[in-house]
Amino acid sequence: DGGITQSPKYLFRKEGQNVTLSCEQNLNHDAMYWYRQDPGQGLRLIYYSQIVNDFQKGDIAEGYSVSREKKESFPLTVTSAQKNPTAFYLCASRGRGQGKKFFGPGTRLTVL
Amino acid sequence: QQPVQSPQAVILREGEDAVINCSSSKALYSVHWYRQKHGEAPVFLMILLKGGEQKGHEKISASFNEKKQQSSLYLTASQLSYSGTYFCGTEMPNNAGNMLTFGGGTRLMVKP
Numbered sequence: 001d002g003g004i005t006q007s008p009k010y011l012f013r014k015e016g017q018n019v020t021l022s023c024e025q026n027l028n029h030d031a032m033y034w035y036r037q038d039p040g041q042g043l044r045l046i047y048y049s050q051i052v053n054d055f056q057k058g059d060i061a062e063g064y065s066v067s068r069e070k071k072e073s074f075p076l077t078v079t080s081a082q083k084n085p086t087a088f089y090l091c092a093s094r095g096r097g098q099g100k101k102f103f104g105p106g107t108r109l110t111v112l
Numbered sequence: 113q114q115p116v117q118s119p120q121a122v123i124l125r126e127g128e129d130a131v132i133n134c135s136s137s138k139a140l141y142s143v144h145w146y147r148q149k150h151g152e153a154p155v156f157l158m159i160l161l162k163g164g165e166q167k168g169h170e171k172i173s174a175s176f177n178e179k180k181q182q183s184s185l186y187l188t189a190s191q192l193s194y195s196g197t198y199f200c201g202t203e204m205p206n207n208a209g210n211m212l213t214f215g216g217g218t219r220l221m222v223k224p
Contacts, residue, residue, distance in 0.1 A: 045212070059213075099144065
């Protein structure tokens, strides 16, 4: 079955540690996205990538970093510079010329 | 520029109708509608591209006004499964295909 996988589903980290969230898709989609969602809030764009080895900042990129070395993978690193990292993180992808975005199941990050 | 959704929350009895609005201060390239169940990923409902367009599937439909600054989502004869948070996502003409900006969401609860 084609889709997007995110791991882990729940993640706990101590303050000051960097943490990397995984996102993999087997839909052969060119574009991939990372969103952050806070309780009761909408989704805010962190980073997006339209092709391999290229990515752009979204609205709230500070304190985050990404890489796109493979078409299937778009990992997100939450660095210690992110002041309030506890949130629900969603990865999404979109095929070329398509409007519909597919979302992964999300990773809930809690920083203690 | 984040679109504005209204109302923020709606409580319905099964079988009742609801309308959710999504507004922008500038003309849009497209409007996307998603539904999210608690703790899950958003699920795509539909996308509207043309001014004056109306689209729907069974008892959920949406419209995009002629000026392409407002979209409305119509839920008729609501079912318990319609409960969740509805988000509109908008694209601007100068950044279409890249940045989808989401509204704050409308929480819908359908009671028996």
